[in-house]
Every structure is written in structure tokens, then in C-alpha cells.
Amino acid sequence: MSASQTSPFVTLPKDRDPVLRVMPMPADANVHGDVFGGWIMAQVDIAGSIPAARRAAGRVATIAVNSFVFKQPVFVGDLLSVYADVVKTGTTSITVSVEVYAQRQRLDAEVVKVTEATLVYVATDDARRSRPLPAL
Ligand SMILES: CC(C)(COP(=O)(O)OP(=O)(O)OC[C@H]1O[C@@H](n2cnc3c(N)ncnc32)[C@H](O)[C@@H]1OP(=O)(O)O)[C@@H](O)C(=O)NCCC(=O)NCCS
DSSP, X not given: OOTTSOOOBOOOOSSXXXXXXXXXXXXXXXXXXXXXXXXXXXXXXXXXXXXXXXHHTSOEEEEEEEEEEEOSOOBTTOEEEEEEEEEEEOSSEEEEEEEEEEEGGGOSSOEEEEEEEEEEEEEBOTTSOBOOOOOO
16 A cells, blocks of 8 residues: 555444455465455355345356455454355346455454455246246
């Protein structure tokens, strides 16, 4: 971060609960010792599927990852809080916005938003075919 940039520190959202809280271990690190982006992508996909499956009232499959930004690095021992909200639905599809915050070394004091992503899930049946979303 250059001196002209503002502080990355934020607070955890107070008005909603994370769908997932998880801590990366040394086995999740890349060759440089920081957390591997693919591990974070897996956590985001799992988190996004939770509200999607709730809205679909059953099985869903990820059909697209339409945006994914790693805003800050994640370190081994960070406590990640993953927030996921349905932002759009179609006939069979559910678009979910996912935000990941890290509490550095498990301390509440330093919180940074590390990832933002938008994923699309499709409600599927037992034969893995798409099915219409149930009415609300
Ligand atoms: C999910 C699957 C069954 C859907 O097949 P399908 O019904 O023929 O797919 P369609 O092209 O008709 O698209 C289904 C929905 O997804 C939406 N969609 C498709 N591609 C999309 C994209 N790139 N971005 C956003 N939405 C997309 C369509 O608009 C449609 O939405 P709607 O019904 O709400 O209008 C099939 O694509 C599949 O099996 N994919 C693999 C899923 C998987 O295994 N994921 C895990 C990772 S490997």
C-alpha cells in the first residue's frame, strides 16, 4: 500500500452473520507461504452455495464465476468470515455476492476485506439437470 492510499482496515459487517468462518492452515499456503488463491476460491464457492441451496430448496451446481477479486493477501492463521447473499434470481439461476473478511492472526483489531466475488448457481434435480426455482 502506498502512502497515498487509505487504510485497508474496516470492521466486520454488524447487520448480518457470516455463512462460513474458517482459518487457513500451513497446508493451504502457496510456495511463498501465503494462502493459495485456489483455496480461497473453494471457500467462496462453498459459502455461495449455502444461500443458493436455501433459495433453491435443494441441490445446486456452480455454473459461472462472473467476478473474483483478491483485494488483499490472506495469511496462515487469519480468521476468515465469509458473507454470502442472493442478489438476483432467474428461472433456474441464483446469483450470489460473496465477501470475505480476514481478522489478522485471529485478533479482532485488524480486519481487512480480502475478497469480493459474484457466482451463479443453477438449481438441479437428482439427474443433474436444471430445474425451475420454487416460488417464494
Ligand atoms: C448446471 C447445468 C445443468 C445447467 O445446464 P443448462 O440448464 O443447459 O444451462 P443453461 O445454459 O440453460 O443455463 C441455466 C441458467 O444459468 C444461466 N447461465 C448460464 N451461463 C451463465 C453465465 N456464464 N453467467 C451467468 N448465468 C449463466 C442461464 O442464464 C440460465 O439462467 P435462468 O434459467 O435463470 O435464465 C450445466 O451447465 C452443468 O451441469 N454444468 C456443470 C456444473 C458443475 O458441475 N459445476 C461444478 C464445477 S465443475
